[in-house]
Structure formats: structure tokens, C-alpha cells
Amino acid sequence: MIRCKIVTPFGKYKEMDTSILNVRNSIGEMGILPNRMPIVTMLEISKMSTIENGEREEYAIGGGLLYFKENEAMILVDSIENKKEIEKERASKAKQRAEKLLLKKDEGVDIKRAELALKRAMNRLDVLGG
Template sequence: MSTFLLEIVTPERTVYAEQVNMVSVKGVQGELGILPNHIPLVTPLKIAPITVKKQGSKDEVLAVNGGFMEVRKDKVVILAESAELPGQIDIDRARAAKERAEKRLADAKQDNVDFKRAEASLQRAMNRIGVSGK
């Protein structure tokens, strides 16, 4: 089975760079499954987990918090605001962030709460908690 290079890059570092068989992501227009030799494409990504499939190994799931994906013939690059492997996620910090965001959203009737920012914070926390599997 053929493969392609998947690179997941954040402003701080390269989080992932390996040969894979498939990657599944959630773009703003819906879910996408990318296989080798996919047509070239650039799309914005949602705050959501991505799934990486490699032959002979268990699927890998990463928490990707927005960004863009560029698909080339033999390479896929995901430029993310942040991305974490399950082992890199601080679950206690993610749960605390979730609680703070939920409290802000509950208090959203007050004018000093930035609803979109609180909602994005909640999505990021839920994404991390879901990927960590804890």
C-alpha cells in the first residue's frame, strides 16, 4: 500500500512527521479523508481530533486546534495553532480549562464576556480531553 508524508507543524515545533496511509480531518466544510495521490487542496480546519492510519499499526489520534491543511501529491502539511499527541496532553489542565470556559459561557449574559473566545476555549479543552481518552 502506498504512503505519503504527513507533517503537523505549529508555530513552536514540528509535532508529527511520518509516512502514513491515510489521514482524516474535520475541515470547515466537513470531514475529509486523504489518501496517497489526492488532488491538491488547501482548506481551513476545525478544532477537532485528526486520525492517522498507518499500515500494521493502531490508528493514531492527535488533538489539532484549528489551522490549515495543504495537500500535495506526495505530502500533506497541517499548519496548526497547536497540536498534541495523547501523551503530551495535561488532562488536569484541560479539565480546568473546560470548567473555566463553561463558567464563562454560563455567565455570557454579562457584557464583559467574550462569547466566541469562551466557546473556542471550550472546544479546545473538549478536544484535548477526548484525544487523551481519560
């Protein structure tokens, strides 16, 4: 098993044991299994999944860093939500707000920030399955 600790800027989100940790970095999807060689990698805004107590859990993560060594994973993320915590209406509204900002083409709009907000909202909707 892998001992996994997830930390956000607000503190510890969760600590659990998992038999596999599926994440996405800049190269693509990767599955971390027990006894893997050590790795440090940046995580994309993406879906992360685990197997906890025999059940698959899915999370929307807002990017971050994964450090894995000796069957311990430390995941530092900007934001994280379990699939069960995501509110579809809230995610849809966030997506619409970001799209409107990007369509404005206003000099006062921080394009990079709006693009990231759109990507996070779309990721949350993707984790929900639509």
C-alpha cells in the same frame, strides 16, 4: 505513503509517514489517501488521526490549514496534542473555566474566545475518550 509535516506557531511539531490522514473541515470528516488530487482546506477544532508505523495515532488539533499535493501534506495548526500528551485533569479544568466565563454574561468577557476555549477543551477530552 503520505509524507506529513505538522507545524505550529512555535515551529515544527512532527514529520512522519502515514498511509491515511483523517481530518475534519467545515464540510465534514475526510480521509486523505496517497495519490489524491491536490487540496487546500481549513481544518476545524477536531480530532485528527493517522496510521504511523502500523499504529493508529490520534491528535487534538486547534484548527488550522491542510495543504496536500503529490503525496505531501503540510498541516499548519494553531495547536496540537497527541492523545498520549493530553492531561485529563488539565483539559477538564480548562473546560470548567470556559463554562464559568460563558455563564457570567459579563460584558468584560470575550464570548468568542471563551467559546473557542470550551470547544478546544471538549475536543481534547473527546480525543481522550471522555
